[in-house]
Amino acid sequence: MPTAMKTTREVKGVGLAIPRPDGPEKVTGGTEYVADLKPKGMLHAKLLRSPHAHARIKRIDTSKAKALPGVRAILTARDIPTLKRKAPTRAHAVLAIDRVVFVGQPVAAVAADELAIAEEALDLIEVEYEVLPAAVDPLASMQPGAPPVAEAGTEADTSEALAHSGVAAAKSEAGPPKAVNIAQQAKLQRGDVAKAFAESDVVIEKTYRVPMVHQGYLEPHAVLAQWDRNGLLTLWASTQGSFNTRSEVADILGLEENQVRVVPVECGGGFGGKIRALCEPITAALARATGRPVRYVMTRREELEAGNPAPQVIIKLKTGVKRDGTLMALEGETIVESGAFSGAVLTMGAVFLASVYKWPTFEVRGFEVLTHKPSIAAYRAPTAPHTFFAVDSQMELLARALGVDAVEFRLRHLMAEGDPMANGQKWQSNGARQVLERIAEHPLWKNRAAWSATSGQDGHGLCGTGLALGGWIPGLQPTGATVRLNPDGSLGVLTGQVDIAGTNIALAQIAASAYGIDLDKVRITTGDTDVAPMTGLSAGSKTIYTVGTAVLEAARDARRQTLEIAAGEMEAAVEDLEIEEGRVVVRGVPGKGVTLASIGKKGNLYMSKVPPVLGVSHPAFAVQAPAFAAELARIEVDPDTGETTIHDFVVVQDAGKAINPLGVEGQMQGGAVQSIGIALTEAMTFDASGRLTNPSLLDYRKLTAADLPNIETIIVEVPAPAGPFGARGVGEPPIVPAPAALANAVHDAIGVRLTELPLSPERIALALAATRA
Amino acid sequence: MRKHALGCTVNDEPVEVLVQPYDTLLDALREELRLTGPKEGCGTGDCGACTVHLDGKPVASCLVLAMQARGRAVRTIEGLAKSGDLHPLQDAFVRHGVPQCGFCIPGVLMAAAAVLADHPRPTEAQIRYGIAGNLCRCTGYTKMITAIAEAAAAAPAARS
Numbered sequence: 001m002p003t004a005m006k007t008t009r010e011v012k013g014v015g016l017a018i019p020r021p022d023g024p025e026k027v028t029g030g031t032e033y034v035a036d037l038k039p040k041g042m043l044h045a046k047l048l049r050s051p052h053a054h055a056r057i058k059r060i061d062t063s064k065a066k067a068l069p070g071v072r073a074i075l076t077a078r079d080i081p082t083l084k085r086k087a088p089t090r091a092h093a094v095l096a097i098d099r100v101v102f103v104g105q106p107v108a109a110v111a112a113d114e115l116a117i118a119e120e121a122l123d124l125i126e127v128e129y130e131v132l133p134a135a136v137d138p139l140a141s142m143q144p145g146a147p148p149v150a151e152a153g154t155e156a157d158t159s160e161a162l163a164h165s166g167v168a169a170a171k172s173e174a175g176p177p178k179a180v181n182i183a184q185q186a187k188l189q190r191g192d193v194a195k196a197f198a199e200s201d202v203v204i205e206k207t208y209r210v211p212m213v214h215q216g217y218l219e220p221h222a223v224l225a226q227w228d229r230n231g232l233l234t235l236w237a238s239t240q241g242s243f244n245t246r247s248e249v250a251d252i253l254g255l256e257e258n259q260v261r262v263v264p265v266e267c268g269g270g271f272g273g274k275i276r277a278l279c280e281p282i283t284a285a286l287a288r289a290t291g292r293p294v295r296y297v298m299t300r301r302e303e304l305e306a307g308n309p310a311p312q313v314i315i316k317l318k319t320g321v322k323r324d325g326t327l328m329a330l331e332g333e334t335i336v337e338s339g340a341f342s343g344a345v346l347t348m349g350a351v352f353l354a355s356v357y358k359w360p361t362f363e364v365r366g367f368e369v370l371t372h373k374p375s376i377a378a379y380r381a382p383t384a385p386h387t388f389f390a391v392d393s394q395m396e397l398l399a400r401a402l403g404v405d406a407v408e409f410r411l412r413h414l415m416a417e418g419d420p421m422a423n424g425q426k427w428q429s430n431g432a433r434q435v436l437e438r439i440a441e442h443p444l445w446k447n448r449a450a451w452s453a454t455s456g457q458d459g460h461g462l463c464g465t466g467l468a469l470g471g472w473i474p475g476l477q478p479t480g481a482t483v484r485l486n487p488d489g490s491l492g493v494l495t496g497q498v499d500i501a502g503t504n505i506a507l508a509q510i511a512a513s514a515y516g517i518d519l520d521k522v523r524i525t526t527g528d529t530d531v532a533p534m535t536g537l538s539a540g541s542k543t544i545y546t547v548g549t550a551v552l553e554a555a556r557d558a559r560r561q562t563l564e565i566a567a568g569e570m571e572a573a574v575e576d577l578e579i580e581e582g583r584v585v586v587r588g589v590p591g592k593g594v595t596l597a598s599i600g601k602k603g604n605l606y607m608s609k610v611p612p613v614l615g616v617s618h619p620a621f622a623v624q625a626p627a628f629a630a631e632l633a634r635i636e637v638d639p640d641t642g643e644t645t646i647h648d649f650v651v652v653q654d655a656g657k658a659i660n661p662l663g664v665e666g667q668m669q670g671g672a673v674q675s676i677g678i679a680l681t682e683a684m685t686f687d688a689s690g691r692l693t694n695p696s697l698l699d700y701r702k703l704t705a706a707d708l709p710n711i712e713t714i715i716v717e718v719p720a721p722a723g724p725f726g727a728r729g730v731g732e733p734p735i736v737p738a739p740a741a742l743a744n745a746v747h748d749a750i751g752v753r754l755t756e757l758p759l760s761p762e763r764i765a766l767a768l769a770a771t772r773a
Numbered sequence: 774m775r776k777h778a779l780g781c782t783v784n785d786e787p788v789e790v791l792v793q794p795y796d797t798l799l800d801a802l803r804e805e806l807r808l809t810g811p812k813e814g815c816g817t818g819d820c821g822a823c824t825v826h827l828d829g830k831p832v833a834s835c836l837v838l839a840m841q842a843r844g845r846a847v848r849t850i851e852g853l854a855k856s857g858d859l860h861p862l863q864d865a866f867v868r869h870g871v872p873q874c875g876f877c878i879p880g881v882l883m884a885a886a887a888v889l890a891d892h893p894r895p896t897e898a899q900i901r902y903g904i905a906g907n908l909c910r911c912t913g914y915t916k917m918i919t920a921i922a923e924a925a926a927a928a929p930a931a932r933s
Contacts (some may be wrong), residue, residue: 023867024859026875029810036809061852080830116795216910218814218822218876268812268876269910300815472882487777501911669913670873697819697908705914706905 005601012519013512014725015276017662020505032262034222034238034265042224045286045296046118047279048108048125049306050100053134053372053690054147057098057127060108066123070117073289074125075109080285082254086154089491090308090341090375091277092159092252092632098131100129100202101149101340102374103691104306111286111294113331134372134690135399138312138337141181141371148180149340149370154430156183156368157342160353161258165473166591183342184368186350188422191361196329200320202401208317208390209756211683212337214309215379216674216702219268220298221307225287233284234261240270240498241537242633246529248277253284263528264498267538271674272378273308274615275539304695308377311344313386319355319392321380325402327413330359332390334366336383341375344368347423348473349383356391356432356469357413367688374689378539380671381472381732385678385739388758392468397753405745407440410469430626431654436469437653438716441632451634452748461645464749470675470736471628474729475540478620480533483511483558485613487604489582489597491515491558493524495547497533501667501731503543506659507551510544510724514555516579517596533618541729544659545625548724550617560617625720629653631672633745644680644746650712655726656720664730669711671734677703678735679742680758781842783808784852792839799823801839803851810850810879814908821907824880825849831887833906842914850879853886861927862886865920873911881907885921895925 025031062074070727072434077083077095088094096107108125112118135141135149197203224236233255239245242262250257267274279296287294298307318331332353336344350366392410399406414436415421417429439445448465454464471478481495493511497503504524512519527530536546559579567574576587603612634648651668658664682700685693694700719726739757752767776791783806790805802808802825811834814822818833825834826848854860857869862885872878881904888895888903895903900921901914909917 017870019870020872021869023872024863026872026878027850027859027863027866028807028854029879031875032809033812033876035813036803038804038807085911116793216908218820218908218910219812219852219874220814267874271910297813300817300820428907438863502870666870666873666916669912669915671913673913674910696817697815698817702908702910704905704908705901705918708901708914710915710918711913 003628005073008317009659013509014659016519016660018505018519018660019662020502024658027036028714031266033219033268034236037224037236037265037295039226039293042293042295043111043290044115045112045283045294046110046115046122047106047282048122049302050096050103050105050107051758052100052129052131053103053136054132055100055129056132057096057100057107058130059099059128061126062108065110065121068117068121068124071110071121072292073111074121074361075285075289079289084130086151087341088155089343091248091281093325093341094252094281102372104374105303106282109282111290113243114732136371136373136686136688138369138371138562140312140519142179142367142369144179149372150183150342155293158184163642167686173511181370182367183338184344184440185367186347188354188364189348189362193329193331193361194365196361198322198553200328201323202398203320204394204397204401205318206394206755207314208393210313210376210386210389210678211757212309213379213678213682214304214307214313214684214700215271215273217269217271217273220300220303221274222297223283224293224295225284226293229287234259234260234263234678235280235284236263236265238265238267238274239281240267240274240500240539242496242498242529244275245277245280249280249284252277252281254703261528261530263525267498267500270500270538271380272382272539276308276674277560278308280526286376300697301695304443304552304684304700305692306374306562308375308381310379311376313349313383315386315390315445319394319398321398325404325409325412327357327359329359330354330362332364335362336366336368337371338368339371339373339375342370343375343377345378345382351422352384352387353391356415357395357410357608358415362422373686378736380674380755382502384470384472384732385675388468388736389743390469391741391752392737393743394754396744396747407436411436412660428624428626429718429721430628431716432469432471432628434716435628435630435652435654438714439467439650441634442632442650443647444632444634444650460636461760462639462749464637464745465632466741466743466745467630467632467749468734468737468740469628469630470745471626472541472732472736473624474545474732475542475625476621476624477536477542478534478618479536479547479550480618481547481554482533483515483554483615485558485562485563485600485603487601489595489600490521490523491517493522493526494553494710495534495551496527496529496532497543497547499526500538503538504665505543506663507548510548510551511555514552515559517582541627541731544727545720545723545729546621548659548727550619550722553617553619553765554615556615557617558613561613561615562599564594565613566594569594623722625656625723625728627654627688627733628730629737631675631737631741633738633741635742635747636747637747637764639768642761642763642768644759644764645708646676648712649676651712651734652714652716653730653733654718654728655730657717657724657726659725659727661715665713666717666729668713671731672711672738673708674740675735676708676742679739681760683758694752722761777840779839779843781845781847783847784849794840796839796918797835797838797843798837798847800823800836802834808849808851812876812879814876821884822877822880824883824907826883826887829890831884850882853882860886861924862921865924869916869920871912871916871920877907878908881909881917889925889928893925893928897922
C-alpha cells in the first residue's frame with residue numbers, strides 16, 4: 001500500500017509559513033553588519049569627491065594632508081597603476097585620472113587613525129579643476145556636439161544586463177559616430193508600422209518619464225579590507241554576490257581571484273544597488289598601502305550623490321487600434337539615462353514594451369545615453385516599473401478611448417505561453433492572466449464605481465481606483481550547493497548565497513522536503529568565497545529558482561546516498577526504503593530500520609568503511625520562468641493640495657509555489673511600497689550644473705508607515721515547470737505595477753492622465769488647475 | 774582635542790567613557806561602548822535607525838551629542854528586553870517574519886516601545902505615526918504594524 005505511506009512531501013518543509021531562524025539576532029541588535037566590525041588596528045577611510053559634474057583635474061597636492069598626524073595613507077590615481085583611462089565599468093574608475101565626470105566622483109582617498117582625522121585630511125587636499133561644460137539632460141546629451149562623457153573608444157558595459165536577466169539581448173549597435181554619448185542602441189521590429197498606423201482607427205501617443213531614483217537600502221555601502229603577509233586580500237563586504245565582488249575586485253586591482261577572499265557580511269538591503277563593486281577596490285588599495293585593516297562606510301549623502309541609482313527613463317509610445325479593439329501597431333522609443341558610465345539593462349525594456357500584449361506590428365528603439373551624473377545600476381526589475389508604467393497606462397487609455405472594460409481589453413490581448421516576444425524568443429509558462437483575473441475579482445475593483453461616487457461626499461476628495469499588471473523575466477546563473485548528513489542525523493546545507501530577505505529559510509525548507517526530514521533538522525550556512533560552492537548573485541529574482549534547484553538536487557543526492565548505505569545495512573532494495581521521522585525504514589516492514597544518526601555517525605568514524613553522505617549539485621540553467629504581479633490602488637485626491645491618499649492597496653502575485661508564504665508576503669509588501677514610492681514621491685533632482693539638489697533623506701522622500709495602508713497580499717500559484725516544487729522568482733514583480741496602477745487611479749479620480757513621475761501633489765494640483773482654466 | 778568623561782547609565786548599568794566634544798551619542802554607543810545595535814543609516818536624523826531611549830523618550834542618537842547624555846539614562850536595543858527573554862515586541866517581530874535585511878529593526882523596535890509606553894492600547898494610526906520617523910525599505914511596514922498591534926493587545930491591561 002505505497003499510497004498510504006508517508007512520502008517526502010509530508011515532512012515539515014515546503015509551504016510552511018515560518019519565520020527565519022536568525023530573527024532573534026536581528027531583533028536584539030546582535031546581527032553584525034560591516035560597520036559593526038572593528039578589528040584591532042583598524043583605520044578609517046574617506047574619499048575626496050569631485051564638486052563638479054565635468055572638469056579637468058589640473059593639479060592635486062596632498063602634501064599638507066599627508067603631514068597631518070594620524071593620516072596613514074593618501075592615494076590618488078597615480079598610486080594605482082592598474083587603472084585604465086577607458087574604464088570599462090564604473091567600478092574600474094576607482095579614482096579619477098585627469099577628468100571627473102560626475103559630482104561625487106572619487107578623486108583621492110585617505111586612511112587615518114580616526115574618522116575625524118580622515119575628514120580633516122580631505123580638507124587639506126588641494127585640487128585645481130578646470131570646469132568643463134556638462135551634459136546634464138539626456139535628450140540634449142544625445143545630440144551631436146554634446147560634451148563627451150566617456151573617453152573616446154570606451155566600450156559599452158552590457159554585463160549588468162547579462163547578469164540580471166535571462167532574456168537574450170536584442171541586437172545592439174554602437175552609437176552613430178557623432179552622437180558621442182549614445183553608448184548602446186537596440187532595435188526591434190516586426191511588420192510595416194506605417195501601414196498599420198494608417199489602418200488604425202484610434203492612435204494614442206504619449207511620452208512617459210520616470211526620474212532617477214535611489215534603491216534606498218538602509219545600510220549604506222560598506223567594506224572592511226585586510227591583506228595578510230602572503231598577499232591574500234580579505235574583504236568583509238555588504239554585497240549581493242560575494243563571488244561577483246571577488247571577480248570584479250581581482251580584475252580591477254590586477255589580482256588572481258584566488259588571491260581574494262570575500263566574506264559576505266549581513267547585507268542591510270541591496271535591491272540591485274549592491275551587485276557591482278563600488279568602494280571595495282579603493283578600500284583594498286588603502287589597506288594594501290597601509291598594511292592595516294581599513295574600513296570604509298559611505299555616508300547617506302555620498303550614497304545619494306555618488307551611489308549607483310536607477311536610471312531616468314523616457315519612453316515615447318504610440319499605439320494604434322481598430323474601432324473593434326484589434327491591436328494594430330506600436331511604435332516606441334526608450335531612452336535610458338545611465339549617467340557617467342555605461343551599464344544599463346537596455347533590451348529588457350524594449351522587449352517588454354512590445355511583448356506583453358500581442359502587437360502584430362511594432363518598431364521599438366532603445367538608446368542608452370550617458371550624462372555627467374552618477375552612473376546607474378540595477379534596481380529591482382531594472383527599467384520594468386518604467387516600462388510597465390508606459391505599457392499599462394497606454395492600455396488603459398486605449399480601453400477608455402474605445403469605451404471597453406480595461407481589464408477585459410488587457411486580457412483579450414495578453415500574451416500566453418508560446419507566443420513570441422518582440423525579440424523572437426517564446427514566452428514560457430506564466431501567471432500573467434491569472435493575476436489579472438484574480439485582481440479583477442477583488443471587491444475593491446468590483447465596487448469601484450461606488451467608491452468614485454463618494455467623491456465630494458462626506459468630506460471626501462476625489463476618489464478613484466486603478467490597477468495594472470507588471471512582471472519580470474527572472475535571471476539565470478549557474479550555482480552550487482552541498483548537503484551533508486551530520487552524525488546526529490541532521491542536515492547541513494552549504495551555499496554561497498547571500499541571504500538578504502530570508503531566502504535561507506526557504507532553501508532549508510526545500511532541503512527538508514527533498515531529503516525527507518523535518519525542517520528543524522536542517523541548518524543552512526552561507527559560506528565565504530573560499531569555502532562555499534560557486535553561487536550566483538542574490539539578484540534577478542533567481543535565488544529560489546536557481547539556488548533552490550541546486551539545494552533540491554543536492555538534498556536528493558544526499559538522500560540517494562543515505563538510502564544506498566541503509567540498503568546495504570538492512571540487505572534491502574533501495575526502492576523499498578523510505579525516510580520517516582529520522583529513520584530509514586523498509587516499506588511494509590514495521591520495526592525494521594536504521595536511524596539517520598547511525599548512518600551519519602559511521603561516516604565520521606575512525607576505520608569506518610561507510611562513506612560520509614555528501615550531496616552535491618552544481619547546475620546551470622536554460623529555462624526562464626516569467627513572473628507577474630498585478631496591483632490595485634483605491635485612492636483619494638485632495639482637490640486643493642493635489643495630495644494623494646492611498647486607502648487600500650492589493651498585490652496579487654504568481655509565486656509558482658510559495659515555498660515560505662511568510663517570506664513571499666514580505667517580498668510582495670516591500671516591493672509594492674517601493675513601487676508606490678516610485679509612483680508618488682521619489683525623484684533625484686539635479687540642477688543645471690549636474691548637482692543633486694536633494695542629497696538627504698529629508699529631501700529625498702521615501703514612504704513612511706504614516707503614508708501607507710496595510711498592503712493586502714494574494715498569492716497565486718501557477719507552477720513553473722522547471723522551478724523547485726514549481727516555485728518561480730518573487731522579488732522583482734511587485735515593484736513593477738504601482739506606477740501605472742496609481743496613474744490609472746489618479747486618472748479615475750481627477751479625469752486627467754499624468755505621464756510623468758512622481759505623481760506629486762504639485763503635478764496633480766497643476767493638472768487639476770489646468771482643467772478648471 | 775581633549776576627550777571628556779561621560780558618565781551615564783546605559784541599559785541600567787552605570788558607565789563612564791571618554792568622548793570627544795563632537796562625538797554623537799551614537800558614536801559613543803557604537804565605537805566606545807561597542808553597542809552596535811543602534812545603526813547609522815543617514816547621520817542626519819531622517820531614517821530612525823539610530824533610535825534609542827534617553828530618559829525613556831525616543832531620540833535619534835545621531836543628533837544627540839554624547840555629552841548631552843551626562844547623568845541620564847540611555848536604553849538601546851540591547852537593553853530592550855530586561856530579562857534574557859525577548860521583549861514582547863521582539864517576539865512578535867520574529868513570529869510575524871518582520872525582519873528582512875534587518876538594518877532598520879533596532880530603531881523601529883525602540884520607536885515602537887515608546888509608542889506602547891505612551892499608548893498601551895494604540896490605534897493603528899498611533900502606531901503608524903509613532904514609527905513614521907523610522908524608514909524601512911524591505912517590509913512595506915505592514916507586518917510591523919501587525920506585530921506591534923499584537924504585542925500591545927497581548928500585554929496586561931495595566932502597564933507601567
